[in-house]
Amino acid sequence: MELEKRLSAFAIEQLQKAYEYCGSEGTIHFYNYWEQNVLQYCILKVIIYKEQQEVEKELKIYDQFLKSLNDNPNLVKTLKVIHLRDLKLICILMQKCNINLQDYMRKSLTFNSILIFFHQFLNGYQSLYQSRVVHRDIKPENILVYFQNNQPIYKISDFGVSKICHFYFNTQSQVGTAQYTAPE
Numbered sequence: 001m002e003l004e005k006r007l008s009a010f011a012i013e014q015l016q017k018a019y020e021y022c023g024s025e026g027t028i029h030f031y032n033y034w035e036q037n038v039l040q041y042c043i044l045k046v047i048i049y050k051e052q053q054e055v056e057k058e059l060k061i062y063d064q065f066l067k068s069l070n071d072n073p074n075l076v077k078t079l080k081v082i083h084l085r086d087l088k089l090i091c092i093l094m095q096k097c098n099i100n101l102q103d104y105m106r107k108s109l110t111f112n113s114i115l116i117f118f119h120q121f122l123n124g125y126q127s128l129y130q131s132r133v134v135h136r137d138i139k140p141e142n143i144l145v146y147f148q149n150n151q152p153i154y155k156i157s158d159f160g161v162s163k164i165c166h167f168y169f170n171t172q173s174q175v176g177t178a179q180y181t182a183p184e
């Protein structure tokens, strides 16, 4: 509860400093805090919405993360979701990664590292598929890289336009980024 209060206050303060933002529909901030004497390095994504229905799908997906998807190392871990209904804000506290794939790809990758990427990406994608989450905006900026013992771990992120499909093949609207549109 204490953390929730601090996070909400931080999110509001950051929004007031509007010039500090990056990202298109939300703002991304570094957020570090102590938990049991260990400093946690996190990212806080703040989403501002007008109508609650705009964010309902995304909220359901974060719910699914907290239930099961967080176990997959190839999906960005969601630590906490706070919905401030009065302010029409959603604060998502997540694991901090080091770089996005777009920037990481600027250095030339070996064939072997591309194979490792595909293997990890498919592992993340498989869990989404099993939970019937259709990401709908897979692209290099939405895949993050986390270095563990100097080895990259690729993590799918940004569920801003994702959906949970209760029946297969029911996504008929065109969203995301044209160059990367997925077959679903």
Ligand SMILES: Nc1ncnc2c1ncn2[C@@H]1O[C@H](COP(=O)(O)OP(=O)(O)O)[C@@H](O)[C@H]1O
Binding pocket: 022, 023, 024, 025, 026, 028, 043, 045, 076, 094, 095, 096, 097, 098, 099, 100, 141, 142, 144, 157, 158, 160
């Ligand atoms: N957990 C994270 N760790 C490190 N960087 C992140 C994290 N989440 C987002 N970012 C950075 O912020 C960028 C935009 O975040 P994203 O969630 O894709 O928001 P948007 O809705 O604006 O596309 C990412 O491409 C990445 O560079």
Ligand SMILES: [Mg+2]
Binding pocket: 141, 142, 158
């Ligand atoms: Mg994005």
